[in-house]
Amino acid sequence: MKIKIKKLIKEERKFSPNEIQAKLLSLNDCFDMKLLISPDSKNVLKLSKNSEENLISDGINNYKKHNESPILYPKEISLSWKDGHLPLKYNYSSLLQYTLLSQIKQHGEINAPLSSEASLKHKWRFKDFCKNLNGLVLDVGCDQPSQSSQLIPENCKYIGLDPYAGKGEFRIIGLGEIIPIANSTVNAVTFNTSLDHILDYHTAIEESYRVLKKDGRIIIASYCWIEKATLLTDDVHFHHFREYEIIGALEDYFSNIEIKRYEDPKNDSHRYGLYISATK
Secondary structure, rough: OOOOOOOOOOOOOOOOOOOOOEOOOOOHHHHHHOEEEEOOOEOOOOOOOOOOOOOEEEEOEEEEEEEEEEEEOOHHHOOOEOEEOOOOOOOOOOEEEEEEHHHHHOOOOOOOOOOOOOHHHHHHHHHHHOOOOOOOEEEEEOOOOOOOHOOOOOOOEEEEEEEEOOOOOOOOOOEEOOOOEEOEEEEEEEEOOHHHOOHHHHHHHHHHHHHHHEEEEEEEEEEOOOOOOOOOOOOOOOOOOOOHHHHHHHHHOOOOEEEEEOOOOOOOEEEEEEEEEEEE
């Protein structure tokens, strides 16, 4: 059955890569702002007093770094890691089961090439949708911060969160479902085509609400499916969203929901691009 939707915006403009971008925060900036918290105790994190170990600590738990990026998984996960991954086996822990499912789904190639026509169309749309943001922006599922921060206004401060270390660029290594950021510290949280990679997206939205300041905004960009929405042929996504699923998850927490709907950048007719802003 085909879902009826309102008229879609036809937009062919494309993003042009540039050096103008939001200010990228460093680990020291995060410490100065008391921004990072333990995913276990929820206490504020700082550099361990034992500087030779180069660890991050809440006074109870210690967390390692990959280059300068803090690895802020709950201890139950990080203690089970082997060479940066969970072993492929049955787990009795619900958290380890959950994390292993996510690890399996993220094993494939997630993103279209950055220079592809569809990617450049989407980036123009996302940048235009975010043009009125200000303050501190947390980008959940940031991929490459040097690229993603170009879509955020230059008057903003930017920090990325991603479950993987990537290519050495600074970000918080952690989960969107357990955001290691202090309460009410962020002006905007963005999910730039990343919410459909999160199995428990309801919890990710709840976590976004927690870290946002009053009147802060959540920005979600995602494909939405009209038909052919099966996941049986998809090896990287947990969701092929229908619009009402995202709106329904937001309505319990956020108000002033604004929506733009664009024709699919690949010119497919079975889905469209959805851009949503909502206020805490």
